[in-house]
Amino acid sequence: MERKMLRTIGIIAIVLTLLMFLYTMTKAYNQTNYQGSSSTQSQPQAAADQSSAQPQAAQVDAKLFPQQLAGMSLTNAISGPDAIKEVSQLHGSNIEVKTAYVVAYQGSGGLSMNIWFSEAKDEKDAKGLFVAMDSKMPTTQAFQNYKTVTVDGKQFKFVTGMGQEHYYWQTGNRVIWVSIGGKNTAEVLKQVAPLY
Numbered sequence: 576m577e578r579k580m581l582r583t584i585g586i587i588a589i590v591l592t593l594l595m596f597l598y599t600m601t602k603a604y605n606q607t608n609y610q611g612s613s614s615t616q617s618q619p620q621a622a623a624d625q626s627s628a629q630p631q632a633a634q635v636d637a638k639l640f641p642q643q644l645a646g647m648s649l650t651n652a653i654s655g656p657d658a659i660k661e662v663s664q665l666h667g668s669n670i671e672v673k674t675a676y677v678v679a680y681q682g683s684g685g686l687s688m689n690i691w692f693s694e695a696k697d698e699k700d701a702k703g704l705f706v707a708m709d710s711k712m713p714t715t716q717a718f719q720n721y722k723t724v725t726v727d728g729k730q731f732k733f734v735t736g737m738g739q740e741h742y743y744w745q746t747g748n749r750v751i752w753v754s755i756g757g758k759n760t761a762e763v764l765k766q767v768a769p770l771y
Contacts, residue, residue, distance in 0.1 A: 640652065640678045644680055644688075645680070645688070645763045646682045647688055651678070652677070652678045654677075657677075659675040661691065667711060671695070672704070673694050675692060675693045677689070677692075682757070686756065686758075688767070690751065690753050690754075691751070692749065692751050693751075694748050698747055709743075712732065719735050720735045721733070724742075726742075726761045726765060729744075732744065739754045740754075740760040742755070742760075
């Protein structure tokens with residue numbers, strides 16, 4: 576009974592963490608768009624706002640997270656301790672994450688993408704992170720349609736939820752979760768997955 580209660584609490588914590596993160600990324604994106612579209616903002620102030628917003632995006636590795644990807648533009652990025660905290664909560668594991676990035680992309684026609692990228696110290700720890708996260712998916716209420724799909728000859732775990740389609744996988748010491756909003760998400764994944 577106590578074990579079942581702890582499991583339920585753990586699932587609720589993961590769902591709340593995901594919802595909080597999606598809210599934070601959406602809010603950050605909306606603030607960026609609002610600042611960029613304000614016609615009353617002076618040019619020096621707009622430049623100052625842009626330069627203060629860009630260091631976050633500049634902290635990410637451009638090979639992993641290019642400015643333009645799958646028809647979308649990089650709009651927000653978190654790295655360092657804040658990103659490690661975000662992805663550690665996503666995994667729901669006490670295994671240490673060595674490096675992490677949380678990145679948002681936005682395109683036209685409702686196309687959007689969030690990437691949670693983590694590196695463990697070795698492949699064994701990455702497998703532990705992946706299994707900890709994957710084992711919760713079939714029972715969580717935040718995600719549905721849990722299954723394994725093959726895209727471009729590679730297998731991914733797949734779920735739907737929160738208006739997006741989600742793909743996640745492990746490769747070497749990396750664990751990646753990609754949330755894609757819009758049409759033809761598998762086509763987007765074909766362009767994203769080879770980076771990792």
